[in-house]
Amino acid sequence: MLKVKNLNAAYKDLQVLWDVAFEVKQGELVVLLGANGAGKTTTLNAISGLVASRTGTIEFLGQDIINLPGHKIAQMGITHVPEGRRLFPEMSVRENLEIGSLMPEAKAKRQETIKKVYELFPILAEKRNQDAGKLSGGQQQMLAIGRGLMALPKLLIMDEPSLGLAPVLVSQIFDIVKEINKQGVTVLLVEQNVVRTLGMCDRAYVLDNGRMTISGTGSELLNDEHIKEAYLGI
Amino acid sequence: MELLSQTIICGILLGGMYALIAIGMTLIMGVMNIVNLAHGALVMVGMYVTYVCAQEFGVDPYLGMFVAMLVLFFLGCLIQKFMINRLVEVESILPENQVLLTVGIMLVLTEGIRLIFKSDYRSVVTSYSSDTLYFSGMAISVPMLTGFFIAMLFTFLLHLFLTRTDLGKSIRATAQDRDAAVYMGINASKITMITFGLGAALAAAGGSLLLPLFYLWPDIGHLFTAKSFIITILGGLGSTGGAIVGGLILGIAESLGATYISMGYKDVVGLVIFLLVLLFLPGGVRSLVKRWQA
Ligand SMILES: Nc1ncnc2c1ncn2[C@@H]1O[C@H](COP(=O)(O)OP(=O)(O)OP(=O)(O)O)[C@@H](O)[C@H]1O
Ligand SMILES: [Mg+2]
Numbered sequence: 001m002l003k004v005k006n007l008n009a010a011y012k013d014l015q016v017l018w019d020v021a022f023e024v025k026q027g028e029l030v031v032l033l034g035a036n037g038a039g040k041t042t043t044l045n046a047i048s049g050l051v052a053s054r055t056g057t058i059e060f061l062g063q064d065i066i067n068l069p070g071h072k073i074a075q076m077g078i079t080h081v082p083e084g085r086r087l088f089p090e091m092s093v094r095e096n097l098e099i100g101s102l103m104p105e106a107k108a109k110r111q112e113t114i115k116k117v118y119e120l121f122p123i124l125a126e127k128r129n130q131d132a133g134k135l136s137g138g139q140q141q142m143l144a145i146g147r148g149l150m151a152l153p154k155l156l157i158m159d160e161p162s163l164g165l166a167p168v169l170v171s172q173i174f175d176i177v178k179e180i181n182k183q184g185v186t187v188l189l190v191e192q193n194v195v196r197t198l199g200m201c202d203r204a205y206v207l208d209n210g211r212m213t214i215s216g217t218g219s220e221l222l223n224d225e226h227i228k229e230a231y232l233g234i
Numbered sequence: 235m236e237l238l239s240q241t242i243i244c245g246i247l248l249g250g251m252y253a254l255i256a257i258g259m260t261l262i263m264g265v266m267n268i269v270n271l272a273h274g275a276l277v278m279v280g281m282y283v284t285y286v287c288a289q290e291f292g293v294d295p296y297l298g299m300f301v302a303m304l305v306l307f308f309l310g311c312l313i314q315k316f317m318i319n320r321l322v323e324v325e326s327i328l329p330e331n332q333v334l335l336t337v338g339i340m341l342v343l344t345e346g347i348r349l350i351f352k353s354d355y356r357s358v359v360t361s362y363s364s365d366t367l368y369f370s371g372m373a374i375s376v377p378m379l380t381g382f383f384i385a386m387l388f389t390f391l392l393h394l395f396l397t398r399t400d401l402g403k404s405i406r407a408t409a410q411d412r413d414a415a416v417y418m419g420i421n422a423s424k425i426t427m428i429t430f431g432l433g434a435a436l437a438a439a440g441g442s443l444l445l446p447l448f449y450l451w452p453d454i455g456h457l458f459t460a461k462s463f464i465i466t467i468l469g470g471l472g473s474t475g476g477a478i479v480g481g482l483i484l485g486i487a488e489s490l491g492a493t494y495i496s497m498g499y500k501d502v503v504g505l506v507i508f509l510l511v512l513l514f515l516p517g518g519v520r521s522l523v524k525r526w527q528a
Contacts, residue, residue: 050413074419086414088407095397099407102400102419151419 249485280438310434470520
């Protein structure tokens with residue numbers, strides 16, 4: 001579904017990604033791991049068209065999208081739940097969900113999808129008229145995910161959805177990510193929570209200083225000596 | 235007592251029309267993050283369009299207003315797309331310099347109009363220009379009253395547009411978080427262009443409503459840039475509701491100044507208030523409301 005090859009990306013003169021290559025197949029849950037500053041967010045933003053300076057190929061559903069502007073990429077079915085949530089703080093919960101479904105097909109099913117999102121996150125239904133900026137961190141993350149689902153994505157990209165949440169909530173968010181994937185949405189997930197994500201993903205890649213170093217299935221990586229050393233402290 | 239209430243009512247009516255112009259500026263500021271110092275010049279061009287419609291084609295100013303809005307919408311789109319956007323897309327150019335560009339645009343518009351119409355004072359006279367309503371001892375000008383209600387109607391329609399339609403929500407989303415808007419599949423560049431056009435159309439509407447009340451000459455734009463700027467600061471940058479409050483405050487202050495100090499000091503009163511607000515309430519009325527809620 002998504003095939004990234006020779007991806008290089010830079011901010012002004014600072015090159016951050018070096019020949020990154022990876023693949024996400026239809027229906028998979030793929031995890032991208034890496035230390036702080038490794039370039040995970042940059043990789044995701046390069047896919048979504050928000051890093052201005054990028055070269056290589058990013059093939060989505062057989063089409064190279066590397067030169068498309070960000071909004072076109074979103075319209076093709078790649079939905080990004082960004083790092084730091086990036087909600088529209090002065091719009092209500094409901095409006096944030098509505099704005100997630102601008103594309104024709106998503107718009108046609110807007111009310112139906114909102115209902116499903118409310119079932120998934122009942123708290124959002126309760127707070128539907130509140131400004132997104134006034135929600136707690138956990139609720140904001142739920143809204144960010146809900147807003148992503150509103151687009152009826154073909155590929156859902158999530159950047160550290162568990163960041164800054166209490167352990168109980170982290171667990172809940174991971175359950176939901178798994179559930180979303182089970183319902184047929186292909187997911188590309190960036191996480192720092194290595195054990196938990198390797199346990200639930202189909203395949204994983206490790207990004208180290210802007211280069212892909214290790215890849216394999218979740219259990220392969222869990223048993224990888226380097227991973228054990230670098231991320232699990234064993 | 236009648237004089238005071240008449241003065242205040244006049245101020246409110248005037249302020250409502252100012253507010254419409256300032257809301258246009260606020261909208262543009264929201265999505266572009268720059269103060270558009272050409273805003274008053276857009277008001278002025280809009281007034282000339284309405285003036286020409288009335289003078290050359292005998293179109294009533296309240297109808298000519300729609301022509302002016304349409305013309306200014308497209309003019310605004312073109313200015314945004316082919317001039318301002320050029321600078322926005324170059325990251326190394328600071329926002330301060332984008333503001334300088336709007337000053338340049340203001341000069342070009344002002345001098346362009348001067349080239350065509352000379353610096354002569356002009357005015358539009360209609361059958362109802364000097365009509366007055368008498369109301370418990372107060373005299374209220376009909377064009378003022380009409381202008382105020384049309385301005386409020388437009389404000390209300392704009393509010394509906396921004397809160398009820400996908401396009402309106404896309405404008406608000408782009409203003410609140412541009413990158414996040416792109417994640418939603420919103421073409422942020424297009425939205426910015428449309429918003430600039432919309433802001434210019436509101437400027438034209440406000441100007442056309444004020445046309446029966448003001449003399450028109452090319453430099454009148456500066457007056458409106460200053461007023462919109464004062465109002466946006468007064469109201470707290472970027473809020474439509476704040477712009478209405480700011481507009482009313484400015485209108486009342488000017489009106490009081492004109493009645494009780496001197497007609498000539500009308501605009502000075504606005505500037506004094508502006509300075510006071512900057513000194514003592516830099517967040518505008520909006521920050522006051524927030525402080526009160528907290
Ligand atoms: N907008 C930017 N401008 C300049 N440099 C940037 C920008 N965003 C990120 N960088 C730099 O690019 C490198 C990779 O950053 P990136 O955000 O992609 O890392 P990450 O793996 O997502 O890290 P984290 O786990 O902290 O989110 C870092 O060195 C960072 O400082
Ligand atoms: Mg990151």
